[in-house]
Amino acid sequence: MTTPRAGSLAAPSIMSTRWVTFDCFGTLVDWNTGFSNLLTPLFGSQTPDVMRAYHHFERELEAERPRRLYREVLSAALVRAAAAVGVSISEARARTLPEGWGCFPCSQTWKTCSGAYERWVAV
Numbered sequence: 592m593t594t595p596r597a598g599s600l601a602a603p604s605i606m607s608t609r610w611v612t613f614d615c616f617g618t619l620v621d622w623n624t625g626f627s628n629l630l631t632p633l634f635g636s637q638t639p640d641v642m643r644a645y646h647h648f649e650r651e652l653e654a655e656r657p658r659r660l661y662r663e664v665l666s667a668a669l670v671r672a673a674a675a676v677g678v679s680i681s682e683a684r685a686r687t688l689p690e691g692w693g694c695f696p697c698s699q700t701w702k703t704c705s706g707a708y709e710r711w712v713a714v
Contacts, residue, residue, distance in 0.1 A: 648675075649665075
């Protein structure tokens with residue numbers, strides 16, 4: 592086996608490549624407005640309280656091990672937040688909410704939006 596000479600164009604090994612991931616979803620959409628619009632028909636004037644509680648429970652759930660998929664975090668945090676505020680939502684209903692979330696002005700579904708959620712970049 593020969594060693595590449597200095598200045599040669601040998602391809603780097605995969606082990607020498609560094610990878611960075613980043614979350615761009617919050618940059619692409621106004622998350623709070625979209626979430627509020629989704630929750631208002633369910634919780635009315637209590638929507639701001641549910642959203643504040645949601646953010647608390649979201650952080651708790653994201654810190655747990657093993658890690659959960661974001662859709663699981665979203666539904667579980669919403670159920671806990673509603674209960675903390677004194678309103679209710681079934682787990683089944685909470686799981687269906689992301690599917691109806693028009694996350695871009697063109698009203699693409701959550702499934703379409705989530706394809707842009709995370710990108711891998713080699714540096």
